[in-house]
Amino acid sequence: MSNALYRLVYLSHNNLEGDHAALDEQIRDILNVSRRNNMQACVTGALMFNTEYFAQVLEGPLHAVEATFERIQCDERHSNAIVLQFEPSETRAFSNWAMAYVGQSQDSAEQFAAVGDESHFDFSALDGDEILGLLMENLREAESLGNRQ
Amino acid sequence: MDYPASADTFLDALGTGIVIVDEGGAIVYANPALAQRLNIAIDDDTIGRSIIDLIGGILLAHPETAQILNRQLRDVGESALTFNVAADRAVTLYIGAREEGPRVIVAATGWPRSDAASADLVAQVDPLTGFGNRLQYEERIRAFSTSKDRGISVAVLVIDLDNFKQVNDTLGHGIGDELLTLVARRIRTCTRNADTLVRLGGDEFAVVLKHELDKERISALSQRLVTLLGQPFLVNGHQVNIGASIGIAALGDLTNNVHDLLKHADLALYEAKKLGRSCYAFFESRLEEQALDRRSFELDLRRALGLRQFRLFYQPQTSIAENRVIGFEALLRWDHPVRGRVPPDEFIPFAEKIGEITTIGSWVIRTACEEAMRWADQTLSVAVNVSPAQFTSDALIHVIRDALNKTGLAPERLEIEITEGLFLDQSEDVMARLWAIKHLGVSVAMDDFGTGYSSLSFLNSFPFSKIKIDKSFIQADDSPRSKALVSGILSMGTSLGMSTIAEGVETSHQYNEIAKGGCSIAQGYLIAKPMPASEIAGFLETFTLLDVLAS
Numbered sequence: 001m002s003n004a005l006y007r008l009v010y011l012s013h014n015n016l017e018g019d020h021a022a023l024d025e026q027i028r029d030i031l032n033v034s035r036r037n038n039m040q041a042c043v044t045g046a047l048m049f050n051t052e053y054f055a056q057v058l059e060g061p062l063h064a065v066e067a068t069f070e071r072i073q074c075d076e077r078h079s080n081a082i083v084l085q086f087e088p089s090e091t092r093a094f095s096n097w098a099m100a101y102v103g104q105s106q107d108s109a110e111q112f113a114a115v116g117d118e119s120h121f122d123f124s125a126l127d128g129d130e131i132l133g134l135l136m137e138n139l140r141e142a143e144s145l146g147n148r149q
Numbered sequence: 150m151d152y153p154a155s156a157d158t159f160l161d162a163l164g165t166g167i168v169i170v171d172e173g174g175a176i177v178y179a180n181p182a183l184a185q186r187l188n189i190a191i192d193d194d195t196i197g198r199s200i201i202d203l204i205g206g207i208l209l210a211h212p213e214t215a216q217i218l219n220r221q222l223r224d225v226g227e228s229a230l231t232f233n234v235a236a237d238r239a240v241t242l243y244i245g246a247r248e249e250g251p252r253v254i255v256a257a258t259g260w261p262r263s264d265a266a267s268a269d270l271v272a273q274v275d276p277l278t279g280f281g282n283r284l285q286y287e288e289r290i291r292a293f294s295t296s297k298d299r300g301i302s303v304a305v306l307v308i309d310l311d312n313f314k315q316v317n318d319t320l321g322h323g324i325g326d327e328l329l330t331l332v333a334r335r336i337r338t339c340t341r342n343a344d345t346l347v348r349l350g351g352d353e354f355a356v357v358l359k360h361e362l363d364k365e366r367i368s369a370l371s372q373r374l375v376t377l378l379g380q381p382f383l384v385n386g387h388q389v390n391i392g393a394s395i396g397i398a399a400l401g402d403l404t405n406n407v408h409d410l411l412k413h414a415d416l417a418l419y420e421a422k423k424l425g426r427s428c429y430a431f432f433e434s435r436l437e438e439q440a441l442d443r444r445s446f447e448l449d450l451r452r453a454l455g456l457r458q459f460r461l462f463y464q465p466q467t468s469i470a471e472n473r474v475i476g477f478e479a480l481l482r483w484d485h486p487v488r489g490r491v492p493p494d495e496f497i498p499f500a501e502k503i504g505e506i507t508t509i510g511s512w513v514i515r516t517a518c519e520e521a522m523r524w525a526d527q528t529l530s531v532a533v534n535v536s537p538a539q540f541t542s543d544a545l546i547h548v549i550r551d552a553l554n555k556t557g558l559a560p561e562r563l564e565i566e567i568t569e570g571l572f573l574d575q576s577e578d579v580m581a582r583l584w585a586i587k588h589l590g591v592s593v594a595m596d597d598f599g600t601g602y603s604s605l606s607f608l609n610s611f612p613f614s615k616i617k618i619d620k621s622f623i624q625a626d627d628s629p630r631s632k633a634l635v636s637g638i639l640s641m642g643t644s645l646g647m648s649t650i651a652e653g654v655e656t657s658h659q660y661n662e663i664a665k666g667g668c669s670i671a672q673g674y675l676i677a678k679p680m681p682a683s684e685i686a687g688f689l690e691t692f693t694l695l696d697v698l699a700s
Contacts (some may be wrong), residue, residue: 002563040172066222066383070331073380076373083381084390093256 007089008058009131011138012048012081023051026077026123027115029042031099037091037120038097043068045094046121049112050103054078055139057132061094085131093125093132102139166240166256172223173197177251182693188234200254208236213323217277218242220327226334228279241274245559266400275348277326278333286347286411289357291662293407294466302362303407304399305355305528306371308336310378312350313424320387327393339370347580348491355411362399364431371429373394379427394421395429403434414441427524446505454505454512459483461516462679466650466672469664472694476530477567478672479517480679481509490544501538510539511548511577518556518563520682525689532564532594535572537571540578546585553589555589560590565616568596583611594650598636608645615670618644620653623673639666657698 016026038044043060056072058065073081100121101112112140126132155192166183172177185193187204195203201219206217214232220229227246234240237627238258245253246592281289293303308331317325319521331351334344337355345357356374358367358523396418398410413432421430453459463477483491514533521531524545539545553560566587571579583593587617592614595607608616618638625631642649654673663671676697680688 004386008320008383010381054362062386063219069383070227070334073382074335074377079376079380083383083388086383086386087388137529 003061003063005059005079005089005092006062007085007087008056008065008069008083008136009085010024010056010069010081010083011135012054012056014054015077015079020108024111024115026121027099030077031115031119035049035097037071038068040093041068044097045123047099047145048102048136049099050101050105050108050139052103055102055135056137057094059089059094062088084135088124091131093129094122098122099116105138168200168254168256169251170200170222170254171249171251176200176203179203183256183523185236186240186258188238191426204323208232211325216323217326217330220330221279224334225331226289226337229274229276230279231276232272234277241276244279245291245484276332278348279625280333280346280348280354280596282347285345286349286355286357289412290407291344291360300401301361303410304358304362304367304397305414306358306367306374306429307349307411307418308354308356308374308378308393308398308458309395309422310352311394311420311422315393316389316391320384321388324384324389328382328389331382331384332378332393334389334436336374339377345674355414364399367397367399367431368429368610371397373428375429376644385499392427394418394426396421396427396432398432413437437677446499449488450500450503451505452587453483454509455483458485458513459509460681461513461520462681463520463531464512464679465677465692466530466670467666467676469671473687474529474692474694476532476562476564476668477521477533477685478532478679479520481513481534482679488521497536501536504538506536506538507542507544510536514548515552515556518552518558520685521562522556522558522687523682528562529561531558532566533567534596537568537573540571540582541616542569543582543585546582546589549586549591550589553591558654561592563591565591566594566596567606569598569600580610587612595647597652607643608647610640613647615648615650617650617652618663620673623653623659624655625649627643635663636666639663639668660698 004134016023018026030047037056038060038147041060043058043064044059045059047057048055060068071077093126096119097120098121100116100119100123101108103109104126126136166186167178167180168176169178172213174648176199177196179191179195180224183189187207189204189207200222201208201215201277205215208218209610210234213253216232218230221244223611225247228244229241231239231241236260240258241254243255243257244361245255260439273281273288275282303564312618313328316328318355329348332352333346333348333354336356340346340356340358343360345359347357349355356370375393378391382391383388396414396416398404398413398417400407400410403411404410411638413436415433416436417430420429420433420436424430460482462482465474465481466478467473468475469494481493481497483496485491497506500509508562514535517533518532535545549563549565553563567583571695586593593611594617595613596617599622600614616638618635621634621636622631624635639649648669649667650670650672651659651668652672654660654663654671654675656675659673660671661673677688677692677693
């Protein structure tokens, strides 16, 4: 049971600060560290972000997903996590570990496009899955609301 | 004398068990003492296996311990775990932090044996979390109290988990234990190496800080802990949400005695819980006074029944159609020689909390039945308020039956008043008890209707004899909205075949309004204030409702 494949989907507040260049650097740092850690733990998935929110999908053996989540929870770069899904999964939607910007801002989309490309973010993995669809909706809405404030 | 030439031979010669594992958890080295300590065979095949694999046999009988060890090995932090390798022999594994490269695990039995102080150290470790235990807390505090350093600053944070019991109750103690190890790890990530981390017991932890102690730093740490422990946990495939409340006490701040700190932090914790949980509070001297007040109030309350300080007052209820008294509601009064008359909304909730309500409630039922038997008109009803806390056992049914039997009161004269709060947990037991009361021939009224968790399904779930409309509706302003609300409740009661009774009727205007709306019964100062049992006879002789209404 402990090695069963699980999928975790959650949203959290993005606590990163700074201008686009600073954000880009921090995002790349997250990408590198999590790619290394996740590969070791057989965890795949995706981290989507915008200036307001992070949305994360983690897939892997139960204990590896739990340990990864626990490590991320203690990271002050985000807060207020809301778990949308945590259950056994038959297959992986993501075969590697990737990151991409998902939001309303054209500037940010251009700025962070490289991260998505470099990490081989596969948006088609999100198609046809209800939870992942809702996740994207939440993410897009969060930034549009944030921008209006 | 020959010394071991290399680290390997040195480790081989050591009496303490040592294992080194690589990043993937595979054993790269194990010394002979490990075999001795763990009572297992170690050979060339040992290399490359996992620790769990190696000692799985020992832990077969203790799957929970194996689970904890598994978790500790997956975690990057340092920890300790004690378990029995034989009936009378415990071994403690000290698991080093996992950084880049190999990780060291030490297996010791009261290690090292010759050093009594270190043996004590093992006794001071909580095996589940690797934190210190209460003994370690006491030791640290003793060290502080004998310290020559005059300027020593110490602060104690007591961390108590909110809703932890629910986790244990619903997911089992195994998950509960795993959660505690995760909590411990989160606490560790917020603190510094020099801080003492203690599991005081159950779901209560303490952090002892002894440097750079300004209030801002302590506040920031506490807020961080509250936030972090309020984040979701994933435990064995379950999502678990708890929270933490923190009480803080610091040396030099209201006390110079380190032995006061835990008590003060506990009082501050109580305050944090009272403030709504998931927050922190610093100790203040008023908290100690309040605690002493609470204690003396509790003692007084526990003695009140024995010292005959309780009395029942009775407030008449009149039929609007018949213009006459049809019964009384019994109201509990506590007259304390020093405190004076203590309001029921102060002592009833307290009595519920300390479990005295059952005893007091039984006395009320019995006394009301007894006194009602003395009334000149033996058709008058007597209504008794019963707290949801009394509904937690069948004892209530026995108490009512017993009171009826012993006093000879006709069951139909007794009415039990309950509040909507009773239905909060939708328990089948509660429904069964309500029906048992009804089967005794006693009626059940719904009190304070509209103020609590008003759900119309409650009204449909049981044949209540009456709906009591809360006085806040009766005494509300004269606006069309307020009137519509009252008339709505009245017509609903009528449609459901339940009598309606208006509480807190104080003016003829209010009386006329409810009468117009079709209300069946009125109760309030307009008719009469609650009176002691001794005044009932005189009241019944002289009272006429029409005089009151005419005045």
